[in-house]
Amino acid sequence: MTAIGIDLGTTNSCVAVYRNNRVEIIANDQGSRVTPSWISFTDSQKLVGEAAKEEASMNCENTLFQIKRLIGRKFNDPTVQEDMKLWGFRIVEVGDRPKLQVTYKDEVKTFFPEEISAMVLTELKEAAEAYMGEKITDAVITVPAYFNDAQRTATRDAGRIAGLNVLSMINEPTAAAIAYGLDNKSNEERTVLIFDLGGGTFDVTIATIEEQIFDVKATGGNTHLGGEDFDYRMVDHFVEEFGDKHGVDMSTNKRAVSRLRVACEAAKRKLSVSTSAKIQLDGLFMGLDFRSNISQAKFEAMNADLFDSTLTAVKTVLSDAKVNKNQIDDIVLVGGSTRIPKIRKLLQDFFEGKEICRKINPDEAVAYGAAALAKNISSGGSEVKERFQLLDVTPLSIGTDVGVSDMFVVIPRNTKIPTRMTQNFITSADNQTALSFKVYEGERPCIHDNHHLGTFVLRGITPAPRGVASVQSVFEIDRSGILIVTAYDPKSGSENKIKITNDEKLMAKDEIEKMIAAAEKFRIEDVEWKEKSAAKNELEDLVYKIKQIVQKDTTSVSPGDQEKILQKSQAAMDWVKAYKKIESQSIRQRTNELKDVLNRMHEISTD
């Protein structure tokens, strides 16, 4: 069975497949090799990709994007709260999680971020199915290296909702390293720095590649830094300028801000190849037009701190990998934002003029590597000509609480995965029969500054004096970077082994099943909608043809018949206006009736 590789990006997604001994990037039905990770809901249908993006300024409340910034986060996460201010769509709190609220087919609906990401994944899966001419379920999905456990789990859930069997999840820079390695077949060991700056996330990774062994030395970055942050800086700048010019604050008008954001993104891209860019928006707010321009220097100045912070991450990763900057053989750029000249310059200056590798396409490298890995896994590593082995690392330290608030690290960050570590806990009271401990991820010494993953409670411990009974816990991280913690009491037998009960992280099984069912319902609705739209087109086409025939052929058809068929055509057109409520079958029936009338008329006229 064919397995695909998917780069599920914050801004854009890409799908690829390995066949005939090479990776092929799969174009979507519009012929584009990347698909915007956008979903839009209208009164009649659900749009994905470019079509959804085009809806943004008309229908900003129901057009969703950057959903990867929400995935695996809680509603009250400060980054969620910040993002919400900038988005034109609504987020509501359900449980403690964010849900997206939209109006779809005149009904208010809410979706978890996983469900929206699943819609993007479904689109890519279907593009791959159309390309390969077969059903596809196996996939490797990429995630930013810096994604935490909850974000990874949520991404895997999105895959399941889309009907995918997620073979593995792989870090985006690691996937890019594979793409680089498959392209540069040298037998000598090379140390590569992968710098991936996309729309919403930033990853830096150092890996060594030797004879198809990809050994990730260290990884770091920021899950909340990317091109969109640069856009928002420009938005803020122009909102202020608009205020200064007109004495009004347009920032509260989501539609105006959304239009401005789209224009700023375009201006930013222009500034990658030009020293200035224009903004022109008619009737932006309160009927006022907006015209302005921005120079490359101004753009660089307003983002200087963000640009500089990318180098801070590079330094940390170099030090984590214990690699000196002049030991880096190649710098590989990934992600659309690495086209910004200033970013390239900063990097080049830091690496003392080193050339940047331009061989691989920054938009496709991640999907490329994922597809190669998908093939590697699905064929048991035997069929891929360039067989390779992957040694990845975990991006965040995992630990538990000891004492009052100290973080006790069980698995340090940048440990090779998969990994398995054990940890003993001893009772602190006589005859204690239950023991609880918390699991955290993060690098801060004070545990409360880290991210709480879950609380463990083990009951049924054999009573014993304090400090004598112990509980053994096993911390395991699988190949996809997902953590599983189990604990048991060796005295009372291994039967007490339990998995982490982590409501904050894991979605209940039945909840996922509900989402899978909902996704299937939407998929069927989409198919029906397409069918209906085709039926409606056919009817409209026929009515148009009838009008033409009647106009041209005034001699053979009697005026009475002409009148009759034109009336019938008009009636059919009036009827189909209420289209949303009509089934495609009824439209086809009506079309056939009209065809019959036309045929009979022709028979009479040719008799």
Ligand code: ADP
């Ligand atoms: P992601 O991996 O987050 O989905 P991409 O790698 O596709 O993102 O990068 C998308 C980001 O790159 C967007 O913020 C987009 O504005 C930015 N981008 C794309 N092309 C350019 C360019 N020529 N100059 C500057 N930024 C660009």
Ligand code: MG
């Ligand atoms: Mg990306």
